[in-house]
Amino acid sequence: MEQVVNKVFVAKVEELPENLGRTVHAGGLELAIFKLADGDVRVIENRCPHKGGVLAEGMVSGEHVFCPMHDWKISVKDGKVQDPDTGCVNTYEVEVEKGSVYIYIPE
Numbered sequence: 001m002e003q004v005v006n007k008v009f010v011a012k013v014e015e016l017p018e019n020l021g022r023t024v025h026a027g028g029l030e031l032a033i034f035k036l037a038d039g040d041v042r043v044i045e046n047r048c049p050h051k052g053g054v055l056a057e058g059m060v061s062g063e064h065v066f067c068p069m070h071d072w073k074i075s076v077k078d079g080k081v082q083d084p085d086t087g088c089v090n091t092y093e094v095e096v097e098k099g100s101v102y103i104y105i106p107e
């Protein structure tokens with residue numbers, strides 16, 4: 001059976017500060033959205049797999065965000081926690097269309 005996927009608006013690109021996360025709610029999820037220095041927009045789950053730190057409030061460096069609570073380093077591209085810590089967060093497929101950011105959320 002084909003999986004149903006919803007396309008959900010999350011933000012306007014022009015409203016996103018570069019290299020600073022922002023918390024958004026879409027499709028019943030709490031998400032962290034990041035516009036990287038290269039203009040790439042990424043959306044991940046907003047809670048750190050360690051103890052639930054809010055990732056949108058973390059420092060961004062390159063393609064990683066540092067959790068504001070205990071500094072775990074997490075890729076905003078694939079959601080993987082970097083060594084020496086382990087784990088991952090969900091990532092969402094992003095599409096930018098006429099200045100609006102949409103993500104695809106499986107039902």
Ligand code: FES
Nearest residue numbers: 048050051053067
């Ligand atoms: S809650 Fe994120 S590093 Fe501890």
